[in-house]
Amino acid sequence: xxxxxxxxxxxxxxxxxxxxxxxxxxxxxxxxxxxxxxxxxxxxxxxxxxxxxxxxxxxxxxxxxxxxxxxxxxxxxxxxxxxxxxxxxxxxxxxxxxxxxxxxxxxxxxxxxxxxxxxxxxxxxxxxxxxxxxxxxxxxxxxxxxxxxxxxxxxxxxxxxxxxxxxxxxxxxxxxxxxxxxxxxxxxxxxxxxxxxxxxxxxxx
Amino acid sequence: xxxxxxxxxxxxxxxxxxxxxxxxxxxxxxxxxxxxxxxxxxxxxxxxxxxxxxxxxxxxxxxxxxxxxxxxxxxxxxxxxxxxxxxxxxxxxxxxxxxxxxxxxxxxxxxxxxxxxxxxxxxxxxxxxxxxxxxxxxxxxxxxxxxxxxxxxxxxxx
Numbered sequence: 001x002x003x004x005x006x007x008x009x010x011x012x013x014x015x016x017x018x019x020x021x022x023x024x025x026x027x028x029x030x031x032x033x034x035x036x037x038x039x040x041x042x043x044x045x046x047x048x049x050x051x052x053x054x055x056x057x058x059x060x061x062x063x064x065x066x067x068x069x070x071x072x073x074x075x076x077x078x079x080x081x082x083x084x085x086x087x088x089x090x091x092x093x094x095x096x097x098x099x100x101x102x103x104x105x106x107x108x109x110x111x112x113x114x115x116x117x118x119x120x121x122x123x124x125x126x127x128x129x130x131x132x133x134x135x136x137x138x139x140x141x142x143x144x145x146x147x148x149x150x151x152x153x154x155x156x157x158x159x160x161x162x163x164x165x166x167x168x169x170x171x172x173x174x175x176x177x178x179x180x181x182x183x184x185x186x187x188x189x190x191x192x193x194x195x196x197x198x199x200x201x202x203x204x205x
Numbered sequence: 206x207x208x209x210x211x212x213x214x215x216x217x218x219x220x221x222x223x224x225x226x227x228x229x230x231x232x233x234x235x236x237x238x239x240x241x242x243x244x245x246x247x248x249x250x251x252x253x254x255x256x257x258x259x260x261x262x263x264x265x266x267x268x269x270x271x272x273x274x275x276x277x278x279x280x281x282x283x284x285x286x287x288x289x290x291x292x293x294x295x296x297x298x299x300x301x302x303x304x305x306x307x308x309x310x311x312x313x314x315x316x317x318x319x320x321x322x323x324x325x326x327x328x329x330x331x332x333x334x335x336x337x338x339x340x341x342x343x344x345x346x347x348x349x350x351x352x353x354x355x356x357x358x359x360x361x362x363x
Contacts, residue, residue: 048274
């Protein structure tokens with residue numbers, strides 16, 4: 001259940017009241033970013049700060065991209081829910097804040113599966129930012145289990161659609177000025193095929 | 206301040222007969238934001254009040270612009286020495302009437318504002334190299350007369 005509107009605003013303020021009480025200087029939120037990526041590639045982390053001064057630091061994290069690095073976004077977008085609202089309310093109340101979002105392949109978004117690979121990417125960035133070493137072995141183990149289930153699901157996808165999805169193995173966002181490995185037209189077709197597939201499966205979970 | 210309006214006053218101002226200049230963030234060419242920002246910088250405007258966003262802006266998340274999370278702001282700045290108050294704000298998404306009344310509550314009850322100037326841009330069929338013309342829409346004969354003295358103004362009644 002999600003808080004919305006005024007309730008969400010109140011909740012964000014309550015969270016920050018506690019943060020203030022404990023003398024926190026920075027707020028991190030995290031979530032998933034549905035992206036045109038493949039489950040065999042390492043998920044990147046989309047980072048959205050609430051202050052210009054945080055950008056150089058974010059650029060130094062590695063495996064992290066800003067909205068302007070994502071093709072077709074032009075540095076713009078939205079973060080819905082409390083993840084986003086907390087960034088805004090933090091700004092208003094003078095806290096630094098960064099939202100870290102791990103990439104989840106577009107064809108997995110409707111499935112009731114966890115995606116530890118993205119959680120790991122986010123935690124790696126967080127540990128760099130906080131300068132805290134975190135043992136992520138347990139997450140690797142979970143990832144291996146999840147990977148097996150994802151692969152089983154992937155093999156159920158009709159060959160024609162899977163062929164399209166396989167092309168996502170080579171998608172990069174690093175050089176938005178250069179033509180990517182898939183065109184916009186192809187991107188649209190992949191999305192349509194994925195949607196059709198899920199509709200046939202009855203909503204996809 | 207009317208009860209029920211979410212206005213926060215941080216410092217009371219000692220203004221006797223001030224002017225209020227308003228600029229909106231979403232203006233064409235960023236005119237409102239730039240002009241009011243410039244005034245604040247040059248005249249050392251100090252933030253002294255704001256309108257809380259919860260009743261007026263959709264708070265289902267945040268927009269990202271230029272890689273940064275943006276949050277709606279509606280702030281008042283006082284340039285004490287010049288008897289000038291500057292209001293910079295995003296355009297509210299709802300309850301415009303209440304919002305504008307909140308602005309006027311601050312103007313009337315905390316700043317003794319006698320006149321308001323609302324800044325904005327207007328799209329026109331002119332080259333970017335042509336001299337600018339200012340068009341003013343006024344709501345009083347007195348104001349029309351005052352602004353009519355300036356050559357660069359084209360003044361219309363509201």
